[in-house]
Amino acid sequence: MAEKHRAHIRRGIELLPQLGLPQDSALGDLRWTKELILATWWQALTGKSPENIEHRIGASGGGFDRLDFKLSSSGIAAEQVSLSIPLNRRDSGQVTLSLPWYGGGMSLGSVSLNFMLSRAMAAKAAGTLTSTGEGGYPSELLPYKDHVITQVATGMFGVSEETIQSCRVMEFKYAQGAKPGLGGHLLADKVTAEVARMRESAEKTSLYSPFPFHSVYSVEDHKKHVDWVKTVHPGVLVSVKVSTPIDVEMVAIGSYDAGAHIIHIDGGYGGTGAAPEIAKKNIAMPIELAIPRVHRYLSSEGVRDKVTLIASGGIRTAYDVAKAIALGADGCVIGTAETIAVGCTHCGNCERGRGCQIGICTTDELLGQFIQPEWGARRLLNLYSSWAAQLRELLASLGLKSVQELRGRKDLLVYRR
Numbered sequence: 001m002a003e004k005h006r007a008h009i010r011r012g013i014e015l016l017p018q019l020g021l022p023q024d025s026a027l028g029d030l031r032w033t034k035e036l037i038l039a040t041w042w043q044a045l046t047g048k049s050p051e052n053i054e055h056r057i058g059a060s061g062g063g064f065d066r067l068d069f070k071l072s073s074s075g076i077a078a079e080q081v082s083l084s085i086p087l088n089r090r091d092s093g094q095v096t097l098s099l100p101w102y103g104g105g106m107s108l109g110s111v112s113l114n115f116m117l118s119r120a121m122a123a124k125a126a127g128t129l130t131s132t133g134e135g136g137y138p139s140e141l142l143p144y145k146d147h148v149i150t151q152v153a154t155g156m157f158g159v160s161e162e163t164i165q166s167c168r169v170m171e172f173k174y175a176q177g178a179k180p181g182l183g184g185h186l187l188a189d190k191v192t193a194e195v196a197r198m199r200e201s202a203e204k205t206s207l208y209s210p211f212p213f214h215s216v217y218s219v220e221d222h223k224k225h226v227d228w229v230k231t232v233h234p235g236v237l238v239s240v241k242v243s244t245p246i247d248v249e250m251v252a253i254g255s256y257d258a259g260a261h262i263i264h265i266d267g268g269y270g271g272t273g274a275a276p277e278i279a280k281k282n283i284a285m286p287i288e289l290a291i292p293r294v295h296r297y298l299s300s301e302g303v304r305d306k307v308t309l310i311a312s313g314g315i316r317t318a319y320d321v322a323k324a325i326a327l328g329a330d331g332c333v334i335g336t337a338e339t340i341a342v343g344c345t346h347c348g349n350c351e352r353g354r355g356c357q358i359g360i361c362t363t364d365e366l367l368g369q370f371i372q373p374e375w376g377a378r379r380l381l382n383l384y385s386s387w388a389a390q391l392r393e394l395l396a397s398l399g400l401k402s403v404q405e406l407r408g409r410k411d412l413l414v415y416r417r
Helices: 002-019 034-046 113-126 139-147 161-165 193-199 219-232 248-257 277-282 287-300 318-327 336-341 373-397
Strands: 067-069 101-103 148-153 169-173 184-186 207-209 237-242 262-266 308-312 331-334 413-415
Touching: 034 336, 034 373, 067 318, 101 113, 113 139, 113 373, 139 148, 148 161, 161 219, 169 219, 169 262, 219 237, 219 248, 237 248, 248 262, 248 287, 262 287, 287 308, 287 318, 318 331, 318 373, 318 413, 331 336, 336 373
Parallel strands: 101 331, 148 169, 169 237, 237 262, 262 308, 308 331
Antiparallel strands: 067 413, 184 207
16 A cells, blocks of 8 residues: 555656646645645655655745755764754753654644644654644643643633643743734634633634733743743743744843743744734744844853754754754754645645645544544654654764754855855
């Protein structure tokens, strides 16, 4: 069966040039091109890098697509390269990831429970993390709790002392790069009885997370939030997710001063089809500009090695991960790449209950069964395996023995003219 699927994908790749269709009328868009989508499917199927198809960059003409690495030969074997990163740089209670990326917040309601389970199973097997998003903590995730981030957002949906105590990492979501200043939206069509129960709301009623937290208007208020979760769960690592406003470096140092272990900056290239295009393309700072800005400022303040900087908002490939780290991040958060690994076609119908024909961004019970957790986890692990191999080969060719040695090495990057 696997060989049959491989043959179908190979045939699809061979047919692409013969279709004669403009880019925007086929799969994907200029950032997630049809080639990148097919390449991601191939990696999720085989666990290997695709051949004869572009799997490193898109066709946007900007951002990470304009960056490349200065490669050189070295005597380092790819197998010797370490990809692990620490998440706690300021006190005891270490959490170390085997890979320099983890899964971003996708809540029950925005995605199906089966897809959440797929991500949690893959995170546990790979030695990394995934996030609940802001929709509460389904009990089905408890077997994977050491690899699940509990997210607390402005709507406080499903938040309780029990959910905070069920994790090693907790994340405050102050803003999302795809829709900064707009809060979160879950339209009535997706609010089923189960989603309403998890969020302590009414079925078939649209739910909105306000912007901002109405209890936080200063660093001192922010510190009260951090102190609250540390009181409920001593030893928990605290992540703070923010978008990329023009003063993003000031937000970052404020979060550090409030006691955060992880500063998660989210650029505008991410988000699903439920995020408004006007917000995605016009508000947040591009992530490739925000990363070095925050990295430089934290370094100038003497705290760069006391906090973990995580970047998200359009991380599509292993090479995007490497570029983000070379610009100054410690690691990355991914989301859309995971949905594509299990079959997303980038159709943009994410906000409707039956809009996702794949069974990812849906609350319909029948459609949700299209993704069986074990199958989805295998697809994600295959993608992770392919990315890890590509990243190790890249680092070895740069003469680096660890992904941590890549942080802030802008001298290894070149700008495509």
